[in-house]
Amino acid sequence: MSTSSTTTERDPIPSGHEGTDSAHGADAPAGLAPQVPAERGLATASAPRRAWVAWLNAPGRWASSGGLSTLIFLMPLLLSFGLFSWWPIVRSAIMSVQNTNLVDEPTFVGLENFQQVLSDPLLGTAVLNTLYFAALALVLGYPVPLAAAVLMSEVRKAKGLYSALAYLPVVIPPVVSVLLWKFFYDASPTGVFNTVLGWVGIDPQPWLQSADSAMPSLVLYATWAAAGGTIIIYLAAVIGVPTELYDAAEVDGAGIWRKVWHVTMPQLRGILLVTFILQIIGTAQVFLEPYLFTNGGPANSTLTVLLLIYRYAFENSLGGDYGAATALSLMLAGVLAVFSAIYFRITRSWSTS
Amino acid sequence: MKSLGRRAGMAGALIASSALVLAGCSTSEEPASTTSDSGSAEAAPAGPVTVKVAIDAGLEPEARDAFDERVDQFEADRPDVTIEAQEYTWTGTTFAAELAGGTLPDVFTVPYTDGRGLIEREQIADIHELVNELPYADQFNPNVAQAGQDADGNMWAIPIAAYGQGLHYNRTLFEEAGLDPDSPPTSWDEVREYADTIAEATGEAGYAQMTSSNTGGWILTTLAYAMGGRTESADTTMPTLDDPAVKEALEYLQDLRWEDDSMGANFLYDWGTINQDFAAGRIGMYVSGGGNYGNLVTQNAMVPDDYGLTVLPLEGEDPGVLGGGTLAVVNPKADEATQAASVAWIDFYYMAKLADEEQAKANAEVAASLDQPVGAPELPVFDRELYDQSREWIADYINVPVEQMAPYTDAIFDQQLVGEPKTATQEVYAMLDSVVQSVLTDEAADIDALLADAQTQAEGIYASAE
Missing domain, CATH: 3.40.190.10 (Periplasmic binding protein-like II)
Structure with a gap:
């Protein structure tokens, strides 16, 4: 449901997605059915299926060999995910083909909601704005944490202090920091940022109050707010690079830039690929910043797909159009799923090489 | 919302x-x-x-x-x-x-x-x-x-x-700008004049307007009514955003914003935020519900002495105050x-x-x-x-x-009270938000084009509301 999706989109690099990954990890211990000879690679990936097959083949043996206890241990996870994650997803899929006000019996309307969404002139605006946000966030938000992490790994003293400082924005509740930044972004000459700009002789900027500068302003905030988390991930990866590689590079006469480029970067490749897709998924679902900073304005210049979903469901018509909202949610999920699949297919060879 | x-x-x-x-x-x-x-x-x-x-x-x-x-x-x-x-x-x-x-x-x-x-x-x-x-x-x-x-x-x-909607004003800002708080403006031209004076003298917004969370359409409709227009046909089946008064209202805002620069620096106000800034003495005048006083005092700690309220100037043919x-x-x-x-x-x-x-x-x-x-x-x-x-x-x-509310209470009963548009009110308001925002944030905004587009969109909204 759109409600649940809106709540998780706190920052452009949502940690919530990792939750799903670890859920798969938790499935793995289900590999307690030794009687099924499967290739090792497949076994870990589809442990639940293996257990299922085992149960089909020999229910008694499946139970006595621990299948039952596995299932019992799995129940909390299955129940909580089922109730709070999978069932809402199913519900929203159902609602997307219904017309409902949540009171009367819903009526089946087929693909009408999808048609309605696709013919909404605001959809194009929202998609373009979201892509614009994603592109800006990529240009600004992707390299900055990386550069910061590499720099911080080179620092000899007070490493912890720098990490803490970099991570600080992530600790501040997003709503609080957004409201703070909204104050900073005051477009009058006496606004905080405009005063600072005035010191170096730059004219007051309109920030959020102009269609041209509103989106970059949101990205600036988003980068500030989310960089800390990414920096920590990069930092861990950078520190994890075996020092022998650097020693070897140094012996070969490599300077600092060549070391970064030829040793650090290739070693970070796997992490970079994952953070890239996480950032794309996160930015595609950007909601908090446009909702709190501008509510989509000025003149819809910061209306994003998720904000449009929110408006369908809650804003325009007193919780009116749940059908349209869920339809657009499904389409967004579909696009992201396809994109992720393609991305991982294309990059599979890169990350393992 | x-x-x-x-x-x-x-x-x-x-x-x-x-x-x-x-x-x-x-x-x-x-x-x-x-x-x-x-x-x-x-x-x-x-x-x-x-x-x-x-x-x-x-x-x-x-x-x-x-x-x-x-x-x-x-x-x-x-x-x-x-x-x-x-x-x-x-x-x-x-x-x-x-x-x-x-x-x-x-x-x-x-x-x-x-x-x-x-x-x-x-x-x-x-x-x-x-x-x-x-x-x-x-x-x-x-x-x-x-x-x-x-x-x-x-x-x-x-x-x-x-x-009924009213024009709220800050008496202290009026005084600072050399205006008499006991004789608030009685025509839209005067509102513009006063706003300019306040902005010049105090550096705060002379006149501010809500534009977000459907309030943009709400207040634009209020202005259009006050300038003698309606945004919906009498039988409520058709939107009438092509009414000349709607255009007049937007041109009025455009003049205040771009010619006089008397509207401050925030053009994304909604009901809550404009109350905040008004109570904090950052806004000279704004249009909102006439019963707003209680809220300004109990929620936004408005200083009662600052507060002034008058009726909206009604001009044009058959104007009304939105209720x-x-x-x-x-x-x-x-x-x-x-x-x-x-x-x-x-x-x-x-x-x-x-x-x-x-x-x-x-x-x-x-x-x-x-x-x-x-x-x-x-x-x-x-x-x-x-x-x-x-x-x-x-x-x-x-x-x-x-x-301090006498200018309002003395005159409100002589004003014609007109209800809000009836069909798909909130949807049309929401759509109008971006029209008002365009006018206030884009100096080159083409009001005719914006309204023609808004009318088309509103007709679509009305058609699907049938």
Whole structure:
């Protein structure tokens, strides 16, 4: 449901997605059915299926060999995910083909909601704005944490202090920091940022109050707010690079830039690929910043797909159009799923090489 | 939508708090004269019924005691009914989910703006047959009554308060700019002049305008009405955003913004944020509901001495002032007996004090003793005579700066009150938000093109609302 999706989109690099990954990890211990000879690679990936097959083949043996206890241990996870994650997803899929006000019996309307969404002139605006946000966030938000992490790994003293400082924005509740930044972004000459700009002789900027500068302003905030988390991930990866590689590079006469480029970067490749897709998924679902900073304005210049979903469901018509909202949610999920699949297919060879 | 919710909250809070304290001095033996003792609404249900009624969250203990006493009175009168108070403040965004989840009270209040949408979507109970049995069912001010009626004129929601839009101004900023706070502007040209003077002299926004969360359309419609236009055909089947007054209103804003630069630096205000900035002395003038004072003082800590209120200048042919207010509604999931008991409660709790001297006085006395604003201007739900009388009843308890609101209260009754557009009100408002924002944030905005596009979009919205 759109409600649940809106709540998780706190920052452009949502940690919530990792939750799903670890859920798969938790499935793995289900590999307690030794009687099924499967290739090792497949076994870990589809442990639940293996257990299922085992149960089909020999229910008694499946139970006595621990299948039952596995299932019992799995129940909390299955129940909580089922109730709070999978069932809402199913519900929203159902609602997307219904017309409902949540009171009367819903009526089946087929693909009408999808048609309605696709013919909404605001959809194009929202998609373009979201892509614009994603592109800006990529240009600004992707390299900055990386550069910061590499720099911080080179620092000899007070490493912890720098990490803490970099991570600080992530600790501040997003709503609080957004409201703070909204104050900073005051477009009058006496606004905080405009005063600072005035010191170096730059004219007051309109920030959020102009269609041209509103989106970059949101990205600036988003980068500030989310960089800390990414920096920590990069930092861990950078520190994890075996020092022998650097020693070897140094012996070969490599300077600092060549070391970064030829040793650090290739070693970070796997992490970079994952953070890239996480950032794309996160930015595609950007909601908090446009909702709190501008509510989509000025003149819809910061209306994003998720904000449009929110408006369908809650804003325009007193919780009116749940059908349209869920339809657009499904389409967004579909696009992201396809994109992720393609991305991982294309990059599979890169990350393992 | 937050703003609309708050608007409701405001009206609801004022009504509720005043109504709550009303019971504080429940010396009266009968609740009301013209209203609830008619007995007609009481005849319907049989068997014990529990009605959950909305009260504001975080009430003062005195107010809560007063409420409970009121409940006792009602229950003594109606032994078959149990009243259960539930803290609830109308919020548009969570309403439908709460409705579906069954966590709504049976009786709660909503703003006029949201009433029509709720009725169209049948998200509130159709109580019109019960309402028709009330003795005053046909005595509502027609302008007010329509806020709670469906397309066929059946009253699904009972208006419990009404107001007309007003021009709020900051007296201190007026003085700083060398303007006389006792003679606020009386024409739109003067508003522009004053705004420019204030902006020049103080550096604050001379005139500010709401543009977000559907308020952009709300206030643009207000301006268009005041300049002699309408945004909907008389039979409510077609939008009329091509009305010259709408264009005039936008051109007016364009002049203030780009020629005079007298509108400050924030063009994304909604109801809550513009109140904040006004109370903080950063805005010279703005247009909002005439009953806003209570909210500015209780929520935004407005200094009463700063506050000034006047009527909107009405110009052009057949201009009007846009009205708003609060409706009492019943949960659509309530069964028949509960609905009947709910209407009886609304009759007893919200309506009696509008017409009964003793109730009105008791109400005002306790409100004043709790430092709640008493006597902020309202519009009559029934007729003018009764309203004037009720002001006399509570005269001793009025604690709001009445003289500072005199420019409004002296003239509001001579203004024609016009209801909001009826079809797809919020959707059209939302769409107009971006039109107003364009004009205020893009110097090159082409008003004709924007309006032509808005009209086309609105026609689409109207067509799908049929």
